[in-house]
Amino acid sequence: MQKCKDCNEKFSWSTVYRSVWKGRDDLIICETCGARHRSNIRNRFVNTFLVILPMIIFMNYFSPSDNFLVTIALGIVVGFFGSLLTPFLYTYRVDNENT
Ligand SMILES: [Zn+2]
Incomplete structure (x- = not known):
């Protein structure tokens, strides 16, 4: 998990995860x-x-159903679980503007 560039404190998973969904x-x-x-x-x-x-x-390859809506719904579930891992790989840089 990314640490603070200033004080070396680890960011919490939930802090990073929330920011992921607010946009880049x-x-x-x-x-x-x-x-910052x-x-x-x-x-x-x-x-x-x-x-x-x-x-x-x-x-495309692993859906157990031929039903398009079921495939989409399961795809979203897969994407959701993938998103849970993103905070471990995200990196941040110190923002010196407006400070
Ligand atoms: Zn800090």
């Missing part, structure tokens, strides 16, 4: 020292590989 420009603010961190652009690719790609592969 979201800030993470260290709860200990208040340092911005999501790195490469997090978008991490997101694609862990969420979008498994969904597409599952829906």
